[in-house]
Amino acid sequence: MLQLSLPQAMANADTVMASAELPASPDEVGAALITREVERWWGSPETYRMTGWNADLRVGGSWRVTVRTADGRRLPAGGEFLEIEMPRRIVQTRRYDWDHPALGRRETTLAYLLEPIAGGTRLTICHGGFAGFPDAAAEHAEGWARVLGWLQGYFGGAAFPSPLWEKVSPKATDEGCSRENQRLTPLEHPSSVSALRADPPSPTRGLLRNWLVVIL
Numbered sequence: 001m002l003q004l005s006l007p008q009a010m011a012n013a014d015t016v017m018a019s020a021e022l023p024a025s026p027d028e029v030g031a032a033l034i035t036r037e038v039e040r041w042w043g044s045p046e047t048y049r050m051t052g053w054n055a056d057l058r059v060g061g062s063w064r065v066t067v068r069t070a071d072g073r074r075l076p077a078g079g080e081f082l083e084i085e086m087p088r089r090i091v092q093t094r095r096y097d098w099d100h101p102a103l104g105r106r107e108t109t110l111a112y113l114l115e116p117i118a119g120g121t122r123l124t125i126c127h128g129g130f131a132g133f134p135d136a137a138a139e140h141a142e143g144w145a146r147v148l149g150w151l152q153g154y155f156g157g158a159a160f161p162s163p164l165w166e167k168v169s170p171k172a173t174d175e176g177c178s179r180e181n182q183r184l185t186p187l188e189h190p191s192s193v194s195a196l197r198a199d200p201p202s203p204t205r206g207l208l209r210n211w212l213v214v215i216l
Helices: 026-034 134-154 170-184 192-198
Strands: 008-011 015-022 048-055 062-069 074-085 089-096 108-117 120-128
Touching: 008 134, 015 134, 026 089, 026 108, 026 120, 026 134, 048 074, 120 134
Parallel strands: none
Antiparallel strands: 008 015, 015 120, 048 062, 062 074, 074 089, 089 108, 108 120
């Protein structure tokens, strides 16, 4: 049985990286990330839920979702699929269609990397395009840690308390970034690759001032 660890998340001024081990196959994890299955697990009653997921699952296809907040607001987001290599890699653009407090309507690029491991899958998230928005990068790192915790729980893993952070040493951070850089080298779209080489992420601290700023 896969022994799960706390999801990890890191950020520099441009890029967010997060990872978690999941007790499910890469195919199952991929489906949970880009199909209507998103609505079953992404969110919680006290924060927000994903609703109305719609995706054209092909390169160049669009995706859209509406975030329904705990106080009843409906906040749309969407983007375009740049690469789909199931069950190994998914790359997509991402943009809020509302004025996000930390990021506005800036488009970012998100890569999901799925690696089979004994008993499940290691999911690594590389989310780039935060140049000029360092606070948004840090807050999204915290948000991704929370999201990965929800995903672990959905697949029957441990339910970690919020916020979902594990402080990692600078050495571990640098080694992890280097390893993921090598894995991401074939990707041409995420600006995160060059950003990580120039400025390896450091563990971010809890900058969450309001749960709204880390809606993902």
